[in-house]
Amino acid sequence: MSLCNLRVRSDVLALRAYCLRAILALATLFSVGCAGTKMASTSPSSPTPAGSLSPSNSTLNFGNVQLGSGKSMSLALTNAGTSAAVQISQVTASGPGFTVTGVTLPVNLEVGQSVTLSVDFKPTSAGSTSGNVSIVNTATKSNISVGLSGAGLASGQLAVSPASVNFSSVTVGGSQNQTGTLTAGSSSITVSSASWNGTGFSLGGISFPVTIPAGQSVPFRVTFAPQTTGAVNGTVSFLSNASNSPTNETLGGTGVQATLHSVGLSWNPDASTVQGYYVYRGAQTGGPYAKISTLQPGSSYVDASVSSGQTYHYVVTTLGTNSQESAYSNEAVAVIP
Structure with missing residues (x-):
């Protein structure tokens, strides 16, 4: 009996899950399977030197x-x-x-x-x-x-820390926060307002005007929520009565496209006459399972409603010409990267 594949795709990435054979009712055998995933071996760590x-x-x-x-x-x-x-x-x-x-x-x-x-x-x-x-x-x-x-x-100056913020890569449609502080020198400083530029950047966690006592600090929050892919640069400027006003913090980040995943299931068709197949999915071994497909006339199905970091358990049933549904097949497991 031929072996078929279960594939987990992430753009150009393909993840193949465990092999299995499914036994359906009506004494008919079919299989849902895939090549096993190779696990990376780890090398033993180097011994700590005698003196370190x-x-x-x-x-x-x-x-x-x-x-x-x-x-x-x-x-x-x-x-x-x-x-x-x-x-x-x-x-x-x-x-x-x-x-x-x-x-x-x-x-x-x-x-x-x-x-x-x-x-x-x-x-x-x-x-x-x-x-x-x-x-x-x-x-x-x-x-x-x-x-x-x-x-x-110096006296009469306002310092912003960190002087620059790099958000690295953030998924388009998502967001990431980073915190910073404003610190007054040896005299109190009143920060009257702030402005910023750069698509996707915003400032929060602070209200204006705010007076910062000498030697004290107040926190603020910068958010990066990219709407398109690509690198973005920006600046937050704080206006105050300090001698170094405006005090600036530079910003940088990159919007990246969300990774899309899917699970491809296939099986050997039933040798007897059937109306079709149903696909079920669960979150743990042995169920419970929920039906996720309409009646499938063919011997394959793609589940596109999966999420990164999750594990899914699949079984298949047949619907006979007498409209009786078979028992569950053996289970196939897909781990989403």
Whole structure:
């Protein structure tokens, strides 16, 4: 008896589900099947080196810090190896306004031991700056480097964070939100209004006018809801009594077409005379099943009402010339990517 296919299609993607044979009433056999899906094998992870120094963060972002003040953040270094001690011989910070303290060198860390550094940022001028913490140790061939970033905020200025937002890919007809903050410098700032451009972008979560006390922040929300495919750029501008008004945040995102899925079912036709076939679908093995098709004269059916991330269970029945419906066939399973 020939084998037929059950296909899950996603544009050019085809997903083939499990093979099965269906036994219908009236002592007639037919089959619904497909080639098995290959599962990707996973390779065993590489063993942790005997001595391995691991930082708690790969980057530290200090955000906006007022000129004349500072901010500290912790950085933990752990020996994540299996047997050997690690010696840290040198720790240095680079970049305007960045310093590192909290450890007396050299320091030896046994397996599982940690040491915590204090990284400080005291901006020397208004605007964004960056640097890094470099750690010389015996566990790695090259120095470990932790990236640093921050911005100095002058008196009478308004800072927006982040300075740019990238929404990446968003399905047309859907939406995605990202949050940001407005921070006043060493004097209070009144933000009177905001405007934005770029198709699909909008601002929410904030009302105007709003007065932000010195050193304080207020949140806002930017939404990207693309109506067409393709890349879009935009800007949100905040008007205020700050010396750097308008304060801008740049926006970017890409609208992408929604992926369409379908499940194709086919089976060997009944050898006896029948009026046709009914297709049923359920959400779990063994049912319950709901009829999803009208009477099908042929031996195939396409289910286009499926969704990503779902699993569907199918069975088929025949309707005899005496208008009696057979029992369910064996079950076919389709997993939608």
